[in-house]
Amino acid sequence: MSGVRNFFMAMCVVLIGCGGQVVAPVHFSSGSSGVVNADRAHIDEAVAYLEAHPATEVIVVGFSDASGDEEANLKLSEKRAEFVRTMLVRAGVDEKRTAVRGVGEIETAQGNAAEARQVAFAFHPPGIGEEAAVRKVSKSTEVSAKRPPPASGSSGSSSASGTDSAKAKGDVVSTGISDFDRFFGKVQPIVDSLRRARGGIERANDNIAGLAGTEPGGKSKTAINGLKDRAGGGIAVTMIEGKPKVGVKQGASGEARKIAKALQDLVNALANAVKALAQLPKQAAELVGEAKTLVSRVPQIVKETGMNFGQMKTLLGACKHNVGVIAKIPKEVAAVGKEATKTFSMLGSSFA
Numbered sequence: 001m002s003g004v005r006n007f008f009m010a011m012c013v014v015l016i017g018c019g020g021q022v023v024a025p026v027h028f029s030s031g032s033s034g035v036v037n038a039d040r041a042h043i044d045e046a047v048a049y050l051e052a053h054p055a056t057e058v059i060v061v062g063f064s065d066a067s068g069d070e071e072a073n074l075k076l077s078e079k080r081a082e083f084v085r086t087m088l089v090r091a092g093v094d095e096k097r098t099a100v101r102g103v104g105e106i107e108t109a110q111g112n113a114a115e116a117r118q119v120a121f122a123f124h125p126p127g128i129g130e131e132a133a134v135r136k137v138s139k140s141t142e143v144s145a146k147r148p149p150p151a152s153g154s155s156g157s158s159s160a161s162g163t164d165s166a167k168a169k170g171d172v173v174s175t176g177i178s179d180f181d182r183f184f185g186k187v188q189p190i191v192d193s194l195r196r197a198r199g200g201i202e203r204a205n206d207n208i209a210g211l212a213g214t215e216p217g218g219k220s221k222t223a224i225n226g227l228k229d230r231a232g233g234g235i236a237v238t239m240i241e242g243k244p245k246v247g248v249k250q251g252a253s254g255e256a257r258k259i260a261k262a263l264q265d266l267v268n269a270l271a272n273a274v275k276a277l278a279q280l281p282k283q284a285a286e287l288v289g290e291a292k293t294l295v296s297r298v299p300q301i302v303k304e305t306g307m308n309f310g311q312m313k314t315l316l317g318a319c320k321h322n323v324g325v326i327a328k329i330p331k332e333v334a335a336v337g338k339e340a341t342k343t344f345s346m347l348g349s350s351f352a
Contacts, residue, residue, distance in 0.1 A: 022049055022121065022123055023042055023045045023046045023049055023121045023123075024039075024042050024045070025039075025042065025118040025119060025120040025121070026039045026040075026042050026043060026084055026118060026119045026120075027039050027115070027117055027118045028080055028117045028118065028119070029117070030065070030067070030117065043084060043087050043088065043091070044091070046058065046088060046121045047088060047091040047092065047093055049121075049123065050088070050093050050097065050123075051092075053123070055125060056097075056123050056124070056125060057097045057098065057099070057123070057124055057125070058088070058093075058097065058098055058099070058121055058122060058123050058124070059098075059099045059100070059101050059121075059122040059124070060081045060082075060084050060085045060088070060098060060099070060100050060101070060119055060120075060121065060122075061081060061101045061102075061103060061119065061120045061121075061122050062076075062077035062078055062079070062080040062081030062082075062084075062100070062101070062102045062103065062118075062119045063077050063080075063103050063104070063105075063106045063116055063117065063118050063119070063120070064076050064077045064080070064104060064105055064106070064116065064117060065105065065106070065116040065117050066105045066106070066116070070104065070105055073104050073105045074102055074103075074104035074105070075102070077102040077103055077104050077105075078100065078101075078102025079102075080102075080117075080118075080119050081100045081101060081102055081119050082100050083119075084119045085098050085099075085100050101122075170191065170325060170328075171188060171191060171325075172184045172185070172187050172188050172191065172321075172322045172325055173318045173321055173322065174318065175315050175318040175319055175322070176314070176315060176318070177315065180319065183287075183290060184322045186287060186290075187287060187322065187325055187326055187329075190280050190283055190284065190329055191325060191329075193276060193277065193280065194277065194280070194329070194332050194333070194336075196276075197272070197273035197276055197277055197336060198273070198332075198336070200269040200272065200273060201266075201269045201270060201273055201336070201339070203269070204262075204265045204266040204268075204269040204270075205220055205223075205266060207262050207265065207266075208220065208223045208224065208227065208262055208263070208266055209223050211223075211227060211230075211258070211259060211262055212224075212226035212227050212230070213226065214226060220266075220343060220346070221346055224263070224346060224347065224350055225350065227259045227262075227263070228350055228351065230255060230259065231252070231253075231255065231256040231259045231260070232253065232256065233249070234248050234249050234251075234252030234253055234256030234257075234260075235247075235248060235249070235252070235256060235259065235260050235263070235351050236248060236249050236351065237263075237347050237348055237350075237351035239344075239348045242341075242344060243267065243271055243344060244263075244267050244344050244347040244348055245264075245267075246260050246263040246264040246267060246347065246351075247260060248260045263347065266343065267343075267344070267347065270336075270339065270340035270343055270344070271340065273336050273340065274336060274337055274340050277333045277336055277337075278333075280329055280330075280333050281329065281330045281333055283329075284326055284329040284330055287326055288326070
């Protein structure tokens with residue numbers, strides 16, 4: 001898993017140098033969707049930037065001041081953003097490279113209403129970092145949205161709560177960068193497979209413990225030896241290619257038959273887990289290969305979307321957690337295999 005660690009370290013290095021806003025925002029008169037004449041040059045600068053960076057897309061983000069009706073101001077911010085996008089397209093920018101976002105009312109740090117009436121350019125690579133780009137232009141213009149643009153799918157507080165919950169469960173978490181999230185999203189099904197396999201083994205072990213009258217989660221050897229005594233010699237175990245087949249001897253009691261079934265359920269849970277998880281280390285290794293490819297795009301992502309220090313810290317924390325999830329996969333699969341081998345051997349020797 002050294003490749004995974006190298007992936008994370010590479011991201012740490014390139015995420016140090018995030019830049020500021022690329023093109024200055026365009027301002028508007030109060031209540032108007034017409035651009036202030038002095039700022040029309042900023043639209044030309046945005047066109048030039050997109051021409052110089054053909055792999056870049058842009059979200060045109062509209063804002064308004066806080067005077068008047070809130071809903072009307074939201075619509076006005078969208079109208080302003082749409083107006084600027086239209087000017088970009090008329091100047092030759094492919095419309096497919098553009099998107100529009102209306103944020104609505106904002107208040108500047110100095111309470112300058114004229115500064116609040118603006119449209120900003122949020123540049124980003126295709127399909128990557130849209131939300132980070134929008135946050136960047138909001139930060140760069142020193143504005144605080146009264147109704148800030150939400151992260152995809154949830155509000156900030158619920159997103160933070162959901163991230164903490166996912167981390168506690170050992171699930172992958174969102175990084176806020178869509179390409180990273182698509183990559184890490186491939187890890188979650190592997191985690192779920194491990195969890196299902198572990199769940200099946202735990203249920204079977206708990207059933208054994210219940211029959212033996214021992215504490216759930218305790219040593220399986222203690223429970224198995226207790227069941228051996230209770231079965232009164234009625235259990236027969238045959239080893240077939242290293243795997244136990246649990247049955248009962250002629251004349252075995254009903255309790256012995258019940259115990260034999262519970263033991264065979266445990267054998268099946270372990271065997272099914274080993275079979276189901278056999279390909280997971282290979283899949284994890286393939287993910288490491290994909291991570292190396294993703295690393296090569298990180299400098300461009302950071303340069304063209306930009307993040308403040310807090311956003312960088314959040315991204316790195318999410319990536320570090322997700323890399324840790326990948327690194328644990330081979331170890332957890334090996335632990336399941338070791339447990340299966342130990343339990344199979346124990347059953348064979350206990351009921352020989």
